Amino acid sequence: MSVSRREFLKKIGSSAIIGLGGISAVEVLLPGQFEASQLSRDPKALTGKRWGMVIDMVKLDEQTMKNCIDVCHRIHNVPDLNNPKEEIKWIWPETFEHAFPGQEHVYMGEDIKHMHFLVLCNQCDSPPCVRVCPTKATFKRKDGIVMMDMHRCIGCRFCMAACPFGARSFNWRDPRPFIKEENKEYPTRMKGVVEKCTFCYERLAVGLKPACVEASKGALIFGDLEDPGSEIRRVLRTHYTIRRKSELGTQPSIYYII
């Protein structure tokens, strides 16, 4: 059988179009069918319907806060670039007026005004970052964790524009030379992808609470918001708590006791 150059190119072209179009069509019509199935779960794994956290600012002192930040950044191989332009951070302190803009007033006590609040990804129930991502590289898990797939992210940074909490960081250059002490248990990232706190999904999977919670000496309460009997629900019932920019309707899962 002889095939002319023209016919060959035609066939190659049309099969490429049908191939790509076919996968895309199946993805839209039968979502999730192409996703890899999960390996069997560790029996010790913590499971929940919607993970959340209460940050008790009454109990959280500056040193504990620093410990929470340090342990998170150390175990997750967060680089220290020492440069605000390209800074990468998952959890960090902000003063009241910056963490809760619009809530401050001129008569506020100096102690509250300058108090450091621990801020991190809010693991929103209705996350704008997930809504805008063109590749589903950031997605919401069944347990409410807003995840990042670093291998799928194309680095368009639409999620960074969409996040009203400034929770996301971009790898403006190769982060690896800036990691002080690499934790071999957790992947490092490459340049050109977005990253953020993922509520220590890797620790939950083996039955451990998030690293910051463990380091917080009880100031950070972690649990399932959907479980009425949980410790976190008891705390939320008995204390007045606030959330960052709740008026935007993203439903943050991080609550603050002041």
Add this chain to the structure above:
Amino acid sequence: MLELAIKGSRRYWSWVIFLLVLIGAGFIAYLYQFRVGLGVTGMSRDVSWGLYIGQFTYLVGVAASAVTIVLPYYLHNYKKYGRIAILGEFVAVASVSMCMLFIFVDLGQPLRVLNVLLHPTPNSVMFFDMIVLSGYLFLNILCGWYILGSERKEVPPAGWIKPFIILAICWAPSIHIVTAFLYQGLPGRHYWLTAIMAAKFLSSAFASGPALLIVISLILRKFTKFDPGWDAIQTMGKTSAYFLIATIAFYLFEVFTAFYSNIPGHMHPIQYLFTGIHGHTKLVPVMWTCTALLAIALPILVIPSFRKNERLLGFAAVATFLALWLEKGISLVVGGFIPNPFERVFEYWPTVPETLVTIGVWGIGFLILTILYKVAISVKEEIVFDKYGEKQIRS
């Protein structure tokens, strides 16, 4: 027809070589960015989009503005646009090509760009933007090339092309509306979170697009034998004038809403852009240059005796194109990020590599435009008369 692009005067080839030099410089800068990462640009954790996305946004508008020529010609049979409809369509082709390149150079992981197709995500506006942009590129190449081919053969275009032309007309606004939706649907970015964004995008596009076509037409009249027609140029001037008025009005509506409501979050970006906040004033000269250019351009475009003066019109068209570029190509994107979600000001200014890449992409756009225009004008020079029997070539 493409063979017409490889026969040209010394001046044509000098221009092509000049563009190739710009492209080469941009390409080398891009290789540097590709190796090191987007850290070589002025973008930061706080201002995470900059010049590239600004150019993309502005050029989607220029592409969409082809409709201001194509619609009066095909739907209202406005004969004066018969000769230049092709100019509008080819501007659209070059602009959409640049848009796609600007998105590409802005990606942190450009080799993964096909993930957008492999994992289609209909809830992402960017997914729709990709669809409408590629559709619009296809429609304009098809319609422009086919109509030019029929003109060359001196036969009326076949009927099957008509639905594609109508589709292209309807499609044009959609590309810019979808691009506005990229911005105006984001919670917490006060400068963008406004329903008038899409309307302002369209109006500023329909002011800057015809302005560009006026400049191009005046250049073609001077340097080639092709005459786009003085009446057509004047009509484009009027189109640009009306839409410029609408654009300025829409902006002032925003200013009123922000300052009369007195809501800090709405006022801050506008204050940052025009006066600076806490001594951060990098974009203040940009905004005032834009304002000054518009203040000069508007009366020239509006007052008939000024508009009819070729030199003044050319100047006003350049001023309009530049002013709206400063507004949409720089300040719109950056202003949305300042202040940041923590009400802090972290400023942005493009770096040298970033500027070179930008110039390189514009160079590619102008090269595409030059090649397409060379073909179109060579065809018109062969034919001499337009389809209404009027001479379109000056002897």
